[in-house]
Amino acid sequence: MKVKYFAWVRERIGKAEETIEPPADVRTVGELIGWLARRGETYAYAFETPRVIRAAIDHAHVKSDAAISGAREIAFFPPMTGG
Amino acid sequence: MMTGAVNIRIQEADFDVAREIAALTQGRKDIGAVVSFSGICRDGEGNEAISALTLEHYPDMAEAEIGRHAESAMSRWPLTGLTVIHRVGRITPGENIVLVLTASAHRQAAFEAAEFLMDYLKANAPFWKSEEGAKGKSWIEARDHDDAAAARWTKS
Numbered sequence: 001m002k003v004k005y006f007a008w009v010r011e012r013i014g015k016a017e018e019t020i021e022p023p024a025d026v027r028t029v030g031e032l033i034g035w036l037a038r039r040g041e042t043y044a045y046a047f048e049t050p051r052v053i054r055a056a057i058d059h060a061h062v063k064s065d066a067a068i069s070g071a072r073e074i075a076f077f078p079p080m081t082g083g
Numbered sequence: 084m085m086t087g088a089v090n091i092r093i094q095e096a097d098f099d100v101a102r103e104i105a106a107l108t109q110g111r112k113d114i115g116a117v118v119s120f121s122g123i124c125r126d127g128e129g130n131e132a133i134s135a136l137t138l139e140h141y142p143d144m145a146e147a148e149i150g151r152h153a154e155s156a157m158s159r160w161p162l163t164g165l166t167v168i169h170r171v172g173r174i175t176p177g178e179n180i181v182l183v184l185t186a187s188a189h190r191q192a193a194f195e196a197a198e199f200l201m202d203y204l205k206a207n208a209p210f211w212k213s214e215e216g217a218k219g220k221s222w223i224e225a226r227d228h229d230d231a232a233a234a235r236w237t238k239s
Contacts, residue, residue: 006141007211008222059144061207075141075209079225082140082169082210083122083181083201 001068003036005046006077009053012046022068029055030064032074047076054079088164089153093145095172098182107164107186114163118193120183120201126176133214136223138171138180141209145169152203156185159199160192167200169210199236206233 004017026035030050037047047053055062057071068074088107092098100119108114127133149167156165166184174180183200187193204210212223 004141006209007139007213056141056144056209059141059147061148075144077141077209078211078222080207080209081212081223081225082138082145082208083204083206083229 001071002073004073004075006075008078009046009076013042027067027069028064029057029062029066029068029074032068033064033076036076052078089150089157090164090166090168091146091149091153092168093140093142093149093171094168095170097170097179098168100179100182100184103166103168103182103184107166107184111163111186113188114186115188116190116193117184117186118190118197120181120197121179122181122201124174124176124178124180127216131216133176133216135176135215136174136180137213137215137220138169138174139211139213140169140171144209148208149204152200156196156199160185160187160196161189162187162192162196165196165200167204169204169208171210202229202232202236205229 001020002017003020005013010016022032022035026032033047033050033053037044054077056075057066058073100121104117108117124136153165153167163186168182170180183197185193185196206229213220214223
């Protein structure tokens, strides 16, 4: 699945997007954040405070307990400051 | 009854409010009220001056989400149409950031729908602002009261 990063999440990780293949036991958004955080220092830094990370699956906001199976695109970003 | 027009644009270029109002009302004699909200870049808060804002966004999601909320506004209030324009990229103090226009036969729907759309844009539209100030570039933090404002439109 494709994963996209925005704002300071993108800056800390150092990339805007990538393709990932999480193992079958990573089932929810929250578990995916944990799995990504273990990929390296930049990821750990980006996800150091999971409760401020917001997520979207296929362009719709989701909570951390949302299932990721079947997702084509998952995005992680800080709380939004539009408008 | 004519169908309503929903105009949504995300763009770097500035917009002309009068021209957008004219486009929304053109040819119609059933519009009694047009409400316009413009969000404008200020030059800072208190002692902290800023020289520019930069708006990053998630393109596909921003269009999808603003579209969903626009459709929600059209079905929730008797509007003849609405326009949302959100700029992205680098914006300096005094410049426009966002425009919401709503049109209706009467003012209550126009006012309420405009506020609903702005509260949504502030809380949940996938845009992120960073500012350039004396200390360099920094990300602006979201405010809890925007979430609270957006939440009050949720039907119980």
